[in-house]
Amino acid sequence: xxxxxxxxxxxxxxxxxxxxxxxxxxxxxxxxxxxxxxxxxxxxxxxxxxxxxxxxxxxxxxxxxxxxxxxxxxxxxxxxxxxxxxxxxxxxxxxxxxxxxxxxxxxxxxxxxxxxxxxxxxxxxxxxxxxxxxxxxxxxxxxxxxxxxxxxxxxxxxxxxxxxxxxxxxxxxxxxxxxxxxxxxxxxxxxxxxxxxxxxxxxxxxxxxxxxxxxxxxxxxxxx
Amino acid sequence: xxxxxxxxxxxxxxxxxxxxxxxxxxxxxxxxxxxxxxxxxxxxxxxxxxxxxxxxxxxxxxxxxxxxxxxxxxxxxxxxxxxxxxxxxxxxxxxxxxxxxxxxxxxxxxxxxxxxxxxxxxxxxxxxxxxxxxxxxxxxxxxxxxxxxxxxxxxxxxxxxxxxxxxxxxxxxxxxxxxxxxxxxxxxxxxxxxxxxxxxxxxxxxxxxxxxxxxxxxxxxxxxxxxxxxxxxxxxxxxxxxxxxxxxxxxxxxxxxxxxxxxxxxxxxxxxxxxxxxxxxxxxxxxxxxxxxxxxxxxxxxxxxxxxxxxxxxxxxxxxxxxxxxxxxxxxxxxxxxxxxxxxxxxxxxxxxxxxxxxxxxxxxxxxxxxxxxxxxxxxxxxxxxxxxxxxxxxxxxxxxxxxxxxxxxxxxxxxxxxxxxxxxxxxxxxxxxxxxxxxxxxxxxxxxxxxxxxxxxxxxxxxxxxxxxxxxxxxxxxxxxxxxxxxxxxxxxxxxxxxxxxxxxxxxxxxxxxxxxxxxxxxxxxxxxxxxxxxxxxxxxxxxxxxxxxxxxxxxxxxxxxxxxxxxxxxxxxxxxxxxxxxxxxxxxxxxxxxxxxxxxxxxxxxxxxxxxxxxxxx
Numbered sequence: 001x002x003x004x005x006x007x008x009x010x011x012x013x014x015x016x017x018x019x020x021x022x023x024x025x026x027x028x029x030x031x032x033x034x035x036x037x038x039x040x041x042x043x044x045x046x047x048x049x050x051x052x053x054x055x056x057x058x059x060x061x062x063x064x065x066x067x068x069x070x071x072x073x074x075x076x077x078x079x080x081x082x083x084x085x086x087x088x089x090x091x092x093x094x095x096x097x098x099x100x101x102x103x104x105x106x107x108x109x110x111x112x113x114x115x116x117x118x119x120x121x122x123x124x125x126x127x128x129x130x131x132x133x134x135x136x137x138x139x140x141x142x143x144x145x146x147x148x149x150x151x152x153x154x155x156x157x158x159x160x161x162x163x164x165x166x167x168x169x170x171x172x173x174x175x176x177x178x179x180x181x182x183x184x185x186x187x188x189x190x191x192x193x194x195x196x197x198x199x200x201x202x203x204x205x206x207x208x209x210x211x212x213x214x215x216x217x218x219x220x221x222x223x224x
Numbered sequence: 225x226x227x228x229x230x231x232x233x234x235x236x237x238x239x240x241x242x243x244x245x246x247x248x249x250x251x252x253x254x255x256x257x258x259x260x261x262x263x264x265x266x267x268x269x270x271x272x273x274x275x276x277x278x279x280x281x282x283x284x285x286x287x288x289x290x291x292x293x294x295x296x297x298x299x300x301x302x303x304x305x306x307x308x309x310x311x312x313x314x315x316x317x318x319x320x321x322x323x324x325x326x327x328x329x330x331x332x333x334x335x336x337x338x339x340x341x342x343x344x345x346x347x348x349x350x351x352x353x354x355x356x357x358x359x360x361x362x363x364x365x366x367x368x369x370x371x372x373x374x375x376x377x378x379x380x381x382x383x384x385x386x387x388x389x390x391x392x393x394x395x396x397x398x399x400x401x402x403x404x405x406x407x408x409x410x411x412x413x414x415x416x417x418x419x420x421x422x423x424x425x426x427x428x429x430x431x432x433x434x435x436x437x438x439x440x441x442x443x444x445x446x447x448x449x450x451x452x453x454x455x456x457x458x459x460x461x462x463x464x465x466x467x468x469x470x471x472x473x474x475x476x477x478x479x480x481x482x483x484x485x486x487x488x489x490x491x492x493x494x495x496x497x498x499x500x501x502x503x504x505x506x507x508x509x510x511x512x513x514x515x516x517x518x519x520x521x522x523x524x525x526x527x528x529x530x531x532x533x534x535x536x537x538x539x540x541x542x543x544x545x546x547x548x549x550x551x552x553x554x555x556x557x558x559x560x561x562x563x564x565x566x567x568x569x570x571x572x573x574x575x576x577x578x579x580x581x582x583x584x585x586x587x588x589x590x591x592x593x594x595x596x597x598x599x600x601x602x603x604x605x606x607x608x609x610x611x612x613x614x615x616x617x618x619x620x621x622x623x624x625x626x627x628x629x630x631x632x633x634x635x636x637x638x639x640x641x642x643x644x645x646x647x648x649x650x651x652x653x654x655x656x657x658x659x660x661x662x663x664x665x666x667x668x669x670x671x672x673x674x675x676x677x678x679x680x681x682x683x684x685x686x687x688x689x690x691x692x693x694x695x696x697x698x699x700x701x702x703x704x705x706x707x708x709x710x711x712x713x714x715x716x717x718x719x720x721x722x723x724x725x726x727x728x729x730x731x732x733x734x735x736x737x738x739x740x741x742x743x744x745x746x747x748x749x750x751x752x753x754x755x756x757x758x759x760x761x762x763x764x765x766x767x768x769x770x771x772x773x774x775x776x777x778x779x780x781x782x783x784x785x786x787x788x789x790x791x792x793x794x795x796x797x798x799x800x801x802x803x804x805x806x807x808x809x810x811x812x813x814x815x816x817x818x819x820x821x822x823x824x825x826x827x828x829x830x831x832x833x834x835x836x837x838x839x840x841x842x843x844x
Contacts, residue, residue, distance in 0.1 A: 024658065026667070044655040048676060051719035097719075098656045174658075176665045199665040 020170035043099035086112030141222040149212035171206035181222040188218035255485040261314040271832035281840040305336025321384040362468035378471040496537035503540040532559035542831035552817035560814035565596040586771035595634030635689035651721040683735040711746030765807040773801030
């Protein structure tokens with residue numbers, strides 16, 4: 001088991017002082033169960049605010065991280081992923097012009113990303129998604145995205161200062177799962193199936209995830 | 225109890241009735257009061273009749289609150305038992321060991337006041353015509369008779385009770401003893417001991433008012449557990465019982481009328497009073513009052529933040545056309561001399577050539593003499609820290625003088641500036657987002673745009689010597705941070721939608737967010753428009769400010785409020801606000817004063833009725 005992260009990513013301090021942000025999770029899954037993941041955090045819509053926050057040393061009692069500190073912590077994430085079993089081809093992209101960070105990697109088996117995801121999401125302090133996991137059964141060609149809301153997410157959210165709470169109002173979460181096979185069915189009514197029938201997308205607000213009003217779990221059955 | 229007191233305070237502040245007879249209790253306030261606040265019921269009733277008040281939103285609220293527990297509903301605040309046409313007072317009385325916060329009200333009908341307590345389930349007792357209410361530890365006391373109502377909240381002075389000789393005298397122990405200490409909890413004190421005068425008086429009261437002690441459930445020393453682990457609670461109880469006895473003594477003296485020296489013998493207090501003001505606050509000495517409120521912090525010992533500050537007052541006026549608050553503060557000769565030197569600069573007259581009041585929503589102007597300020601600053605610091613760090617401050621002052629050329633700095637930044645707020649503007653900013661094709665939800669980076677709200681302002685600063693700024697501009701241009709335009713410069717701020725333009729002209733440094741404005745300034749085509757009122761306010765004051773809510777209404781983008789409804793409410797409040805002015809007056813003798821006022825809308829009969837309409841509006 002790779003070591004757990006000790007510290008929260010400093011970029012999420014910036015997230016707290018942006019005006020809105022996007023979290024995008026993309027998974028491409030092969031028939032055999034291996035695949036790639038791409039996680040993106042996009043603060044571009046609040047770049048002017050983030051840029052001005054980054055000029056400061058601290059804001060409302062939070063230390064504002066430097067570019068170097070953000071880079072260093074992302075390097076730690078990459079190092080952690082590289083050590084994780086079944087994970088390879090780890091890459092990170094940081095765009096300080098638009099404040100977009102993305103991490104991508106390949107996995108041998110979908111279960112490899114469960115542990116990683118939990119840690120990364122914990123590190124991102126997105127506790128609402130901490131009871132989240134993926135399973136894929138190649139025999140019956142079924143992909144399952146499990147998600148269970150935790151009350152801790154609301155408790156953590158309620159602890160935030162009102163001005164920080166505001167940023168979650170317009171924040172969005174997008175998940176895209178792409179398959180080699182055609183999709184026979186997708187249970188979550190919030191999810192859309194692409195024209196090619198090989199991808200499912202779900203786009204929702206982060207606030208719904210925090211307060212438990214939105215359920216992102218899904219059972220996707222693939223054509224045999 | 226809190227809700228009753230809150231309601232009573234609400235009545236103090238809105239006190240009004242038809243029945244008016246002279247019953248001013250000011251003579252009851254002792255001459256050693258550190259602060260006195262006066263609320264004039266008579267002035268308020270002249271602005272709004274009792275009938276009008278009872279029908280108002282606030283009046284109805286107060287009446288319904290009192291009616292809830294009463295056996296018959298209140299129809300008028302006049303039935304609460306207070307003489308609302310007379311003056312209500314708050315005063316602070318302090319000595320080395322205790323602070324008393326006192327609320328003094330004129331009573332019209334004691335039976336009606338009794339009813340308030342009865343219906344509120346607050347038990348009181350009566351001896352003769354004096355009624356007494358005590359809280360659980362008797363540090364909050366209310367006494368009333370047919371003439372007056374006195375409510376006292378007594379607070380101990382922690383540093384007094386931590387003095388070794390005081391602790392020994394009152395049998396107090398360390399709150400958290402390091403080793404077991406056997407404490408004697410008896411209050412009894414040998415009167416022959418050398419103790420402060422106020423304490424002797426109080427200790428005798430402990431003996432004299434024994435019956436009160438029993439009545440009010442004061443802590444009996446025998447009840448206190450001897451276990452040293454309970455030292456903290458034991459000490460607290462002991463201190464509260466001492467404070468309670470002192471308070472009782474103070475209130476008894478107050479009602480017995482034995483205290484002959486009234487605040488009316490204090491000339492400074494008398495001078496601070498204005499019959500026209502609806503409310504006044506007078507403070508005998510900021511230093512004394514500050515020390516009485518502030519806990520004794522060891523780090524601050526010996527420092528005197530208000531050294532040289534004398535008495536001060538604030539007066540609140542509700543007039544036909546405006547609401548006005550005036551403040552004034554008397555300083556020692558030394559500090560007043562500093563103010564006179566620093567305040568000798570006036571605002572640059574040439575600033576007015578760039579003011580257009582049709583455009584502006586507000587302004588802030590200030591004028592200080594930088595050279596005088598830099599020279600006087602070390603002296604001010606030594607007044608604060610002098611007694612503790614005299615040598616260090618002296619050296620720091622010399623070093624500062626050595627390093628700074630006050631005269632040269634005073635030429636670069638003379639010390640006067642005018643900030644004009646012209647409103648809000650929206651600039652478009654682009655950002656990166658993602659779009660997904662319908663075919664397989666493949667993502668594609670796209671640029672989107674959104675509007676950001678920014679302030680629109682003009683800042684002017686006087687400068688005689690712009691050589692340093694010229695060098696800064698040259699450096700900025702070299703680093704690509706400053707771009708030269710026709711007669712002005714543009715400051716580029718990375719990733720910011722805010723454009724900032726500046727230029728130097730007529731010994732004025734101009735900063736603005738508006739390209740039109742800087743174009744006009746550079747091309748000598750700025751059209752100024754300023755009324756006599758603004759001209760006078762700006763030029764005759766060292767500090768001045770103006771804000772027009774009405775002019776801002778309708779100019780705030782709805783995005784900033786997160787919805788049309790909230791925006792509508794904000795606009796309604798802004799529209800109902802009159803123009804707000806703030807200005808300082810020239811120093812007179814040793815007195816520094818200033819005022820803030822708000823015009824009231826023309827359709828309002830007077831300021832009090834206007835304030836009530838605002839309260840009603842805000843709750844809609």
